[in-house]
Amino acid sequence: MDVNLKYQDDLICQNAIEFLTMVPKFCNKIIDCEISVDNLNEIFINPFLNIIRSQPLERILIYISRLSNLGGNTQKILNSLEFRSDTLRELSFEHLNFQRIDLSFMTDLEFIEKIKFIHCKGFISEHCEALSKKKFQFKELKFWHDGFYNIYDMRYDKYSIELNIVKSIIGCFCGESLLKLSLNVITMDIINGIKEYCPNIFFLHILIVSPEPFRDPIIPLICDLSSLKILHIQTKSFIFDSGTLAKVLGDFLTSVExxxxxxxxxxxxxxxxxxxxxxxxxxxxxxPNDNSLRKDYLSSVNNYQKVHNSLKVLGINKLLTFGWTNEEIEIVDLLKNQGVEVVASEELKFLFDF
Structure with a gap:
């Protein structure tokens, strides 16, 4: 079930209310629900609450515009999730401002396995106090903070994010059960916490948005996560020192497959x-940084395979949209003879998405 109320006029609102009111009367097996609302008026609250209370929901995604969720209506929606404590397995928030939100409702959700905060903000110390009262057993966590980076001085913006609070929030969700983690706030303290409290992490997706990881030994710490098998490293385009990042990974990466x-x-x-x-x-x-040098990149992969004999699939961005040269075909054939399939990267991205 997907309820999208981002574009509203009187007629659309009236029709939406009538539809939402009818849902519990005719449906009793909805397990997947996405709620996207730009203006959470009082008239929508009861229909939303009735749906949440009446359906055996296993997955819920909630988007409520930041201006709209400053009031108490968002809190009513979130508090109603306690009625789904026995069914809810995955909970996602998009673009929410949590500054005036009480997160203690989360302590009632007994069986949540996946939790996502996508471009959310407004986390405060009171949230840490509320969440620290429960030991969560999450298997997957995505925490992408929004509005925390100052492009002009290439550092975290302390006016819109308190790194100690973010560290504490992430720490509340971490534990031995956590297997998959996606972060765009990367500091030494956070990675040290992951290393200490999440010994079974096998999937890690990080977005590097500041040069700190190049100045501090953050990347070697990540490489030292012995259980890590899947690593997705993403950077902002204005971080120019990607070469250093690749070299550090070459020096320290060991367990990733x-x-x-x-x-x-x-x-x-x-x-x-x-x-x-x-x-x-x-x-x-x-x-590759230059498609005209594809042959050289492929040759490097071929040399790597001769040593390791481990590679099964290689994905190169948009590789298959261009014609092969004879030299490139020869190298691809060499890779095939060593058991390597060369595909467009889009065919592999689902392995690295969370």
Missing amino acids: YLFFDFFIDLLSFQYFTKNCKANLKKWIVI
Whole structure:
């Protein structure tokens, strides 16, 4: 069930209210619900509450515009989730401002396995106090904070994010049960906390938006996560030192089997990585910095495979949309003879999405 009320006029609102009111009367097996609302008027509250209370929902995504969720109506929606404590398995929030939201309702959700905060903000110390009262057993966590980065001085913006609070929030959700983690706030303290409290992490997606990870040994710490098998590293385009990132990964990566370089890599840095990497990669997505040098990137992969003999699938961005040269075909054939399938990266991205 997808309720999208982002574009409203009087007629649409009236029709939507009538539809929502009828849902509990005719449906009793809705397990998947997405609520997207730009203006959470009082007239929508009861229909939404009735749906949440009456249906055996297992997955809920909630988007309520930041201006709208400053009032108490959003809190009413969230508090109603206690009625789904025995069925709800996945809960996602998009673009919510939590500054005036009480998160204690989450402590009543006994069986949640997946939790996502996508471009949310407004986390405060009171949230940490409320969440610390329960030991969560999440298997998957996505925490992408919004509005925290100052593009002009290339650092975290302390006016819109308190890193200690974010660290505490993430810490409340971490534990031995956590297997998959996606973060866009990366600091030494946070990675150290993950290393200490999440010994079974096998999937990690990080978005690097500041140069701190290049100045601090954050990347080596990530590489030292012994249970880590799937690594998706993404950067903002204005972070220019992707070559250093590739080289550091080449020096320290060991246990990862699925790797997604979600950034452009210059040829020399890529060659350094393939020569020095100790990890036995099985599936690997690469984004060459220059398509005119595809042959050289492929040659580097071929040399890597000769040493490791582990690679099964190689994905290269938009590779299959261009004609192969004879030299490239020869290298691809060499890779095929070594058991490597070369595909467009889009065919592999689902492995790295969360």
